[in-house]
Amino acid sequence: MHFAVKDNIDAAGLPTTAACAAFAYSPQAHATVVQKLLDAGASLAGKTNLDQFACGLNGTRSPWGAVPNAFDPAYVSGGSSSGSAHVVAKGQVDFALGTDTAGSGRVPAGLNNIVGLKPSKGLISARGVVPAAQSVDCVSIFARSVGLAAQVLAAARGYDPADPYSRTLTLADRPFPKTFRFGVPDALAFFGDRLAEAEFERARAGLRELGGVEVRFAYQPFAEAAALLYESALVAERYAAIRDFFDAHEAAVMEPVRGIIAQGRSYDAADLCIAQTRLRALGQQAAAQWREAGGQGMDVMLVPTAPTHYTIAQMQADPVALNRNLGAYTNFVNLLDYAALSVPSSIRPDGLPFGITLIGPCGSDWQLAELGQRYHHATGLTQGATGEPLPAPVPIPGIRSSSEAPSTVRVAVVGAHLSGMPLNTQLTERGARLLAQTTTAPHYRLYALPGTMPPKPGLQRVAEGQGARIAVEVWEMPIEHYGSFVALVPAPLGIGTLSLDDGGNVQGFLCEALALNGALDITAHGGWRAYLAAQAVPTPPQA
Template identity: 75%
Template sequence: MVQHETSSPSPATGAAEPLAQPGNAWIARASSPVQTATSGPLAGLSFAAKDNIDAAGFATTAACPAFAYQPAQNASVVQRLLDAGAALHGKTNLDQFACGLNGTRSPYGPVPNAIDPAYVSGGSSSGSAYVVATGQVDFALGTDTAGSGRVPAGLNNIVGIKPSKGLISTHGVVPAAQSVDCVSIFARTVDVAARVLAVAQGYDAQDPYARRLPMATTPLPAAFRFGVPAPLEFHGDALAADAFAQAIERLRAQGGTPVEIDYAPLAGAAALLYESALVAERYAAVRPFVDAHADQIVEPVRGILLAGKGYSAADLVDAQTQLRAFGQQAAALWDGIDVLLVPTAPTHYTVAQMLADPVVLNRNLGAYTNFVNLLDYAAISVPSSLRPDGLPFGITLIGPCGSDWQLADLGQRYHHATGLALGATGAPLPPPAPIAALRPAATVDVVVVGAHLSGLPLNGQLTERGAVLLRAGETVPDYRLFALPGTVPPKPGLLRVAPGQGARIAVEVWRMPATAYGSFVALIPPPLGIGTLQLADGSALQGFVCEPLALEGAQDITHFGGWRAFLQARATAT
């Protein structure tokens, strides 16, 4: 049933021909796709699994032939996908023992970049990203400890979901650092990746780190704040810096407001992964094999794993305490942002460059990924642009644990705004699809007539609550408008009158989250209040009204047709 291959395998049965040479992306291919169900939410989709994830009938090698074993059963996540109708086409190459971010650390050979084979694919889930980017399968499983589910996505122009820890079972996965490992999902669209996540997720008592997580099920606010780290390091890559600047503007166009954040606590946490006793978990993951067969492990993987032997239990406790301290500092960042934006990778390297300097350049690729699992965040990497030199540039959206569906929703909107082709296939993006796990957030439409109009002094009371402008409009011709004396800032009063006694008054309709409506209404001073306004388009919405007694002696400004026109006329007169 299984054909083991180490180079240039043929495309999977039924999959599109790749546009680039397959290189060493596959370790084993099935002579025919493995299926256990022909119906289900993933029916018709093909997939591959990184070769540190068990699939019955395939040896699990973790890219180390001497380590290979035949699993008796599928990993929990593989079984879930098969039961949902997906077809498994084989196992993919990786950085040995999932230790690396570049895709060159395998005895089966480096995996090339799908867009330009002179460059690295990113790792450790290099083969999984490649076979998705080249159209050989619809999606693939990777793993992510320090960025392995994101860096290959960013470097190959595809989507990579790194779910919240514990959301997808890691039972049947060879661990890299088990307390921070995740199974990740690669696809050419967010829609497919999100559909896979919906099937793959689920509590599994066989996984010691599985959790029943509360998941956010409403989208991020239409007006949201996104953090941008400062300073940012692109290692001299001006094209990457320009691409990230463009990404900021594109996310701003999606309704985001950039907020500069201090990257120091995130960088501090990231450094602990390899530069502290936390690396002992890497050694512990495969300790019996390392102790007996260290000579069968490629460098620099061997050096990294063996470094874990030199730390004491007290060293590990110290490192964990340092990590908690960085986490406390980083937690304060979320008071001012809804999501964090980072480059998926700060630059690209050729295979030759990586082989010449494998430790430093690998560390550079993880500059904006290493902290995410350590601090218990969720993330999604999506394509952002093709640089002038033709290389892909990806961005990663990061959110708190449980924000997976919110990130998928924003990531899909962002991806579709790019207009990029799918991976390396040249095929156009299909229409976006709703994220099924999300339900629309409850909102309230509010009609404003005076100082809350866009650009006027009190408009910030709306925008700071996430309100967005829906439209400008007019009331029915049954209202009169008055300038209230002595108000600061100046405000009008709107009064409903008998039919034929009023005029149409210009208004704006703003939509705000229902959760913010109460605090907004609490700010309204008498004699103003909230009532139901009849608009010329036939709608009846909540909006500003005024107590009639307060209008005695007030200037009637109805003939101006609105508060803004009155202010402009007054400014011209003075």
């Protein structure tokens, strides 16, 4: 397998320029992700052009020239990972690495009939990558098939303590439900491109044919979050990424990249705090759409990868506004900590590609790949601009087949089963292990149940706006012991599906509503342990 890397990713023996000659340096070591792929047996073919300092979604912002679209050289390739997408679409390499901060690993894929896999943040190390906005940067993967992109992800992923934003993530290993719910924005803009609008209608029908149920969701909080990336103090992170170089060599940076980065100087620390808090608030609103769209929530989001095509001449005549249009459905993804997969969908009547993007919560990478591969192969498209048929579908590395039974089950506990509490041994003696201390989604209330021994709380789900986040522990238990554990749960308690604050669902303790009549509402304490501490009641010793 031969691969190429975007020229903001270090490869020992080759200069890293980020498309700026004055910035160039010669790295002594490979970026972590490059080394991992070489160790896996891949062969590095070279480096690729990009929008300078990975600042752009169109592929025209390089001193070495615009990268043309693989289907029509008059049109933009998309950026900033323009060269990486082009060489994959043309068949010059098997796959390529890009980076994605605001859509740079997806827009070029959608405009060139290839796959763009944007993993969950921190899943692939960014050590040895020139940062654009380091807290949201992701290394992305371009390939001509979803199966190959997923195989590359399996080889490239892994925690790296040398990357401050690397993290250990547990990825969902079951496909989306057979009848999955896909969300479509309630407000869609194609900027006058009727061909793109028609192709998106076809894509929606294609997902329905795969078993999907379409629901609408409010796009407003996602659009507002997207706007913060360049229209708030968050843009200061782009300036911070190259501040020393930029302050000394500002004239060496081309427009409009120079103007975008320079905006970062105009904000102070308070401005940044305000922007970050606003982003958190929008994230809460967005999370509600995942839970409540269509009344039952959505499993995956469907958007156009790019809402239209532009010629190179059009882009150069209006570089800021048209670039912003290309990112209409991409900018929010990393800011809100989602995973995404751009998949070829069709070839328009004018001969240009149209792509869709499947977006899921953090950790849904394998699920997106499984659904994306089924969708891609159902289109009947060929690979990139090569005209070659798609290879046969392959098993997605992290997905268990439907015939495989899960080996463990995750259970959220809220009261007497917490660590150090009297009934915790019912978990530990069954081989359960603590995965996380977290909170529920903000639509639960907690009550102290009278007359229970040992004392226990009751958790009840309530309507939106009437609940709060409640502290829980999530434990993982071998499936063979789960039945005996559930058998120990006394009425009025029971086991049901519990929604967590990160958008995930686990099994957990819930209480019958009738048992809460006259029970003390202790929601304001935020959890059972805090309530006991406030009552100065010593925690009973663990049996």
